[in-house]
Amino acid sequence: MATSSNPFILADGKKPSCMEMLQSILDGEATPEQKEYFKKHMDHCMPCYKSYNVDMTLKELLKTKCCGGAAPEDLVAQIKAKINTTA
Numbered sequence: 001m002a003t004s005s006n007p008f009i010l011a012d013g014k015k016p017s018c019m020e021m022l023q024s025i026l027d028g029e030a031t032p033e034q035k036e037y038f039k040k041h042m043d044h045c046m047p048c049y050k051s052y053n054v055d056m057t058l059k060e061l062l063k064t065k066c067c068g069g070a071a072p073e074d075l076v077a078q079i080k081a082k083i084n085t086t087a
């Protein structure tokens with residue numbers, strides 16, 4: 001068993017894409033090993049680093065602006081659109 005193997009690799013050997021890894025992290029479904037791996041992955045993967053931080057910033061923003069309630073979907077879309085055009 002290789003210690004350096006990607007903990008995101010599924011039982012069938014399929015290697016997940018950056019988006020899939022990011023999604024598990026953001027959904028809170030990732031295991032501690034996966035979170036650890038992803039943290040290191042972000043150090044050398046700018047798209048992941050960017051997406052992760054955009055999402056975290058969004059979550060923080062919505063938490064403070066919306067009193068912990070459900071985030072309005074169009075607000076999220078608006079912010080994301082803004083980030084994507086300026087990036």
Ligand SMILES: [Zn+2]
Pocket residue numbers: 018041045047048
């Ligand atoms: Zn990546």
